[in-house]
Amino acid sequence: MDGMSGSPIKLMICDHLIVGIVMRCKEVVKEETHYHNIIIFDLGGGTFDVSLLNISGGVFAVKATAGDTHLGSEDFDNTLLEHFKNEFKRKSKYDISGDPRALRLLRSACELKVDSLFQGEDFSSNITLDPWPVEKVLKDAKMAREKVDDIVLVRGSTCIPKIQSLVSEYFGGCQLNKSIKAVAYSAATSEQTKDLLLLDIAPLSLSVAMQVDVFGVIVPRNTTIPTNKSRTFTTVEDNQTTVTFPVDEGEHTQCRDNCLLGKFKLNGILPMPCGKAIMNPGR
Missing domain, CATH: 3.30.420.40 (ATPase, nucleotide binding domain)
Structure with a gap:
């Protein structure tokens, strides 16, 4: 580089x-x-x-x-x-x-x-x-x-x-x-x-936003890097085949107050009832 x-x-x-x-x-x-x-x-x-x-x-x-x-x-x-x-x-x-x-x-x-x-x-x-x-x-x-x-x-x-x-x-x-x-x-x-x-x-926590102002911390602040972390998520709608994960950085309790680093999309989820499909971003 x-x-x-x-x-x-x-x-x-x-x-x-x-x-x-x-x-x-x-x-x-x-x-x-x-x-x-x-x-x-x-x-x-x-x-x-x-x-x-x-x-x-x-x-x-x-x-x-x-x-x-x-x-x-x-x-x-x-x-x-x-x-x-x-x-x-x-x-x-x-x-x-x-x-x-x-x-x-x-x-x-x-x-x-x-x-x-x-x-x-x-x-x-x-x-x-x-x-x-x-x-x-x-x-x-x-x-x-x-x-x-x-x-x-x-x-x-x-x-x-x-x-x-x-x-x-x-x-x-x-x-x-x-x-x-x-x-x-x-x-x-x-x-x-x-x-x-x-x-x-990592000076600030890295989190995945799941719903409006609801997020899950993947990498807590002060974690030694490089690191590999994962967390289990599920779908929120029936027959959902795609999920977009916004990745935020920060310690605020609401997503909108943290810094949005980017988004990634997970495709190819098998159609299932809401809450049945299991996803592990980070694995």
Whole structure:
């Protein structure tokens, strides 16, 4: 398979495994190390992921991952703008929604202190960010935070001082590893993967939609991949000979809130009364 540049693609590796490989190459994690646990805090312009990676000898295993595929620095700006606009209205009784100048000042000043924002009114406030997906990752991996050996910050939005202080405080004030340019460094480390066992996981559950907002999970989130899973389904109409299976990705309880990856059609089902035909997608 060739990439967009026309160069052949030898191997596709997710970001969190690349971080582990880079740390091995830079000898942050020694080759003989057993059970070195790394939290990878990956926050960019549009996505946010936290992963727990375990390195033991030549085995790199992702134990759990969580995050938000629609969260990044632009979302911070928009959320802060809305939050402080409402807060300013509550405190000063002025609504700046229709004042472009005040909105520009507020957007550019989301260091959480705004001077002379509107008609001489000064305003300041604070927000907090709870420990979020980090706790979920540790819970899913059944690991105490004290067992984490390294915390690695990846991508541009982790340069925000408040993000760094929140992560450091959550892990008891430990030092953060901010020097690894993991994704950019990956090309130079591709040859280093030859003798390594890389075990990734499915970050979100894969489900098959059966009826309106009724679905069955086939591959639960945090399942080691590649994998082979199946689940038994049956027909919902008499003499049904064709079934279309929409495949969704996500953790929401309703199908419409998850991401539709695609559909596949199963033909050639023997005509039978409703509920008699047995199908096992995935086998």
